[in-house]
Amino acid sequence: MNTNTNPTPSSPPDSKAASGDKASASIALGWLHTARFLTTAPQLHFLPALDVPEIAFVGRSNAGKSTCINTLTQQKQLAFASKKPGRTQHINLFALGKQGVTDAVLTDLPGYGYAAVPKQDKIRWQQVMANYLVTRENLTGIVLMCDPRHGLTELDEILLDIIRPRVQEGLKFLIVLTKSDKLTRSEATKILSITKLQAGGGEVMLFSATKRRGIDEVAQLLWKWAHPQGAAAPAPTEPDPPQ
Numbered sequence: 001m002n003t004n005t006n007p008t009p010s011s012p013p014d015s016k017a018a019s020g021d022k023a024s025a026s027i028a029l030g031w032l033h034t035a036r037f038l039t040t041a042p043q044l045h046f047l048p049a050l051d052v053p054e055i056a057f058v059g060r061s062n063a064g065k066s067t068c069i070n071t072l073t074q075q076k077q078l079a080f081a082s083k084k085p086g087r088t089q090h091i092n093l094f095a096l097g098k099q100g101v102t103d104a105v106l107t108d109l110p111g112y113g114y115a116a117v118p119k120q121d122k123i124r125w126q127q128v129m130a131n132y133l134v135t136r137e138n139l140t141g142i143v144l145m146c147d148p149r150h151g152l153t154e155l156d157e158i159l160l161d162i163i164r165p166r167v168q169e170g171l172k173f174l175i176v177l178t179k180s181d182k183l184t185r186s187e188a189t190k191i192l193s194i195t196k197l198q199a200g201g202g203e204v205m206l207f208s209a210t211k212r213r214g215i216d217e218v219a220q221l222l223w224k225w226a227h228p229q230g231a232a233a234p235a236p237t238e239p240d241p242p243q
């Protein structure tokens, strides 16, 4: 049996790897918990120019983006989770970093595809988002939230086309399949492999805020994106340096 086919990413088979994973997951989650509101802007040119790594969260309205951000940061109200999709119309920036020293920024981009938003507003927001994704200089990674019961929609595909050139140049990319608690095990396995084919060089992870699945894995990946040199935290898989 190949243990790699296990669709539940939170149960690594090897106990040594598991303890290393636990340590780095707790570093990553501690770091994400430092998230604090930085600024909000209705358009790209109002955003401050920054030189720390920036990770953007994007996705259709109702995909579970706010819930995912709140879960990762372990803060109930950081991103506004709403039963009325389409209401978050600003780009919101959150600073991350211990001791108040910002070493990365999370960006919550407005959800797209909500039917009740007037067409002009939709077009304007698609332009703001495309502009951001193409031109934001310190953008290091993009996390695309997708409700796996709907799969990647036309607007998600447009977004993938927009970011493809930057992904080819090294921009990190992750598709988070949210609400995975709504899927059976075999549905989860299937949608995971289909989405991996569509991800064009990006990673894909199953996630559930309610069942608390995939949290450690996503947190660790974001930490790595923001700390490519492994700064300020021991790499748990490395042997101890000689005394």
Ligand SMILES: Nc1nc2c(ncn2[C@@H]2O[C@H](COP(=O)(O)OP(=O)(O)O)[C@@H](O)[C@H]2O)c(=O)[nH]1
Pocket (backbone or CB within 6 Å): 059, 060, 061, 062, 063, 064, 065, 066, 067, 068, 080, 081, 082, 083, 085, 086, 111, 145, 178, 179, 180, 181, 182, 207, 208, 209, 210, 211
């Ligand atoms: N079952 C389940 N529902 C979720 C999960 N994450 C979000 N939701 C629900 O999906 C809806 C949309 O979530 P929200 O975070 O506001 O989505 P956003 O519009 O993408 O920010 C809300 O009713 C959430 O309670 C999850 O992991 N499991």
Ligand SMILES: [Mg+2]
Pocket (backbone or CB within 6 Å): 062, 065, 066, 067, 080, 081, 082, 088, 111
């Ligand atoms: Mg939201």
